[in-house]
Amino acid sequence: MNTQNVPHSSTAATAEEAIARQEALPPPDNEAATDVAMQNTLLTPRFYTTDFEEMDAIDVSPVREEWDKMIAGMKADPNKGHFKKNEDWDEVDWDGMEPKLKREFIDFLISSCTAEFSGCVLYKEMKRRGSNEDITTLFQLMARDEARHAGFINDALREAGIAVNLGFLTRQKKYTYFRPKFIYYATYLSEKIGYARYITIYRHLEAHPEYRFHPIFKWFREWCNDEFSHGEAFALLLRTDPKLTQSFANKLWIKFFLTAVYGTMWVRDHQRPVFHDALGVDVTWYGQEVFRKTSEISKQAFPFTLDIDHPRWRPNLDRLQAASVQVAKGKAKGGVTGTASRVAGMAKAAFAFAALYTIPSIPNALPETSRLEPAY
Ligand SMILES: [Fe+2]
Numbered sequence: 383m384n385t386q387n388v389p390h391s392s393t394a395a396t397a398e399e400a401i402a403r404q405e406a407l408p409p410p411d412n413e414a415a416t417d418v419a420m421q422n423t424l425l426t427p428r429f430y431t432t433d434f435e436e437m438d439a440i441d442v443s444p445v446r447e448e449w450d451k452m453i454a455g456m457k458a459d460p461n462k463g464h465f466k467k468n469e470d471w472d473e474v475d476w477d478g479m480e481p482k483l484k485r486e487f488i489d490f491l492i493s494s495c496t497a498e499f500s501g502c503v504l505y506k507e508m509k510r511r512g513s514n515e516d517i518t519t520l521f522q523l524m525a526r527d528e529a530r531h532a533g534f535i536n537d538a539l540r541e542a543g544i545a546v547n548l549g550f551l552t553r554q555k556k557y558t559y560f561r562p563k564f565i566y567y568a569t570y571l572s573e574k575i576g577y578a579r580y581i582t583i584y585r586h587l588e589a590h591p592e593y594r595f596h597p598i599f600k601w602f603r604e605w606c607n608d609e610f611s612h613g614e615a616f617a618l619l620l621r622t623d624p625k626l627t628q629s630f631a632n633k634l635w636i637k638f639f640l641t642a643v644y645g646t647m648w649v650r651d652h653q654r655p656v657f658h659d660a661l662g663v664d665v666t667w668y669g670q671e672v673f674r675k676t677s678e679i680s681k682q683a684f685p686f687t688l689d690i691d692h693p694r695w696r697p698n699l700d701r702l703q704a705a706s707v708q709v710a711k712g713k714a715k716g717g718v719t720g721t722a723s724r725v726a727g728m729a730k731a732a733f734a735f736a737a738l739y740t741i742p743s744i745p746n747a748l749p750e751t752s753r754l755e756p757a758y
Pocket residue numbers: 498501527528531608609
């Protein structure tokens with residue numbers, strides 16, 4: 383089928399339009415990708431739902447000036463049409479790709495697509511349910527971006543003969559409920575860490591193009607700028623109510639989310655050694671580098687950062703990683719010994735997490751305004 387003249391998800395004005403355009407493409411010939419995307423474990427990207435009414439009631443007047451500037455920037459839509467293959471898209475030799483690399487890379491693409499789409503679904507739903515124009519405008523713009531991102535990854539997957547069925551996922555994947563404030567912490571962090579991840583890979587490949595084994599990495603700079611601006615939006619939302627970042631209980635929650643998001647990233651990335659080798663990236667260096675950038679950025683919104691140079695930090699991340707391997711192996715083995723090993727692994731993971739969580743954090747005085755520009 384000639385898809386040259388069919389409108390593409392990259393130019394869609396809304397998430398709904400982008401999804402419909404993706405759905406109109408010829409179906410993939412296997413369901414494996416959607417099966418992977420459907421998985422719900424602690425480590426796979428989840429779909430979230432929340433108290434949309436409470437979120438709709440946010441009053442952005444305390445940050446009005448910055449808010450209007452930010453929305454104007456997003457409405458100007460500098461990346462319209464960007465997330466589409468063009469002449470920079472080199473031919474990918476999927477059949478010639480080393481099988482282990484192919485498996486890990488496809489896993490990376492599916493998990494990234496699911497994460498992008500998870501944001502899209504949450505933002506789109508907020509837009510649909512809300513009546514506060516500030517909030518619905520923001521969420522519709524962010525949903526638009528995430529749908530384009532997910533669509534673009536799907537274009538890449540389609541070349542390998544697979545694709546994530548976005549419509550099916552929306553209807554069938556389990557949704558996890560999070561209170562609005564948890565959505566702010568988790569989503570703020572995942573947008574900013576997403577920026578830090580994409581820009582770190584982009585800069586590395588800019589310096590070492592010989593490691594760029596797939597063209598999608600060329601698109602990462604504009605990509606991470608979208609994520610950066612989504613993070614800016616959540617930073618402003620956090621600013622509308624000082625209690626969100628200043629109360630004692632909320633500080634504990636912020637620390638919990640920081641530790642969980644960093645820990646999850648560490649474990650997940652260490653599961654893809656061949657992929658990182660192919661990129662010429664030392665996965666341990668990469669993890670710490672991404673944490674460093676994210677921590678620096680998060681000083682705009684959070685009253686402290688995690689001490690990622692503390693002597694207990696790295697050893698316990700490695701323990702968390704080893705424990706998660708043990709849990710996965712125990713689960714695969716099954717039976718009495720498998721279950722025992724899995725339970726022991728879970729206990730080890732809990733201890734490692736507690737050891738990370740109790741590392742004293744580094745206090746940070748919040749700046750006057752949160753606004754930042756992507757600087758890496
Ligand atoms: Fe995205």
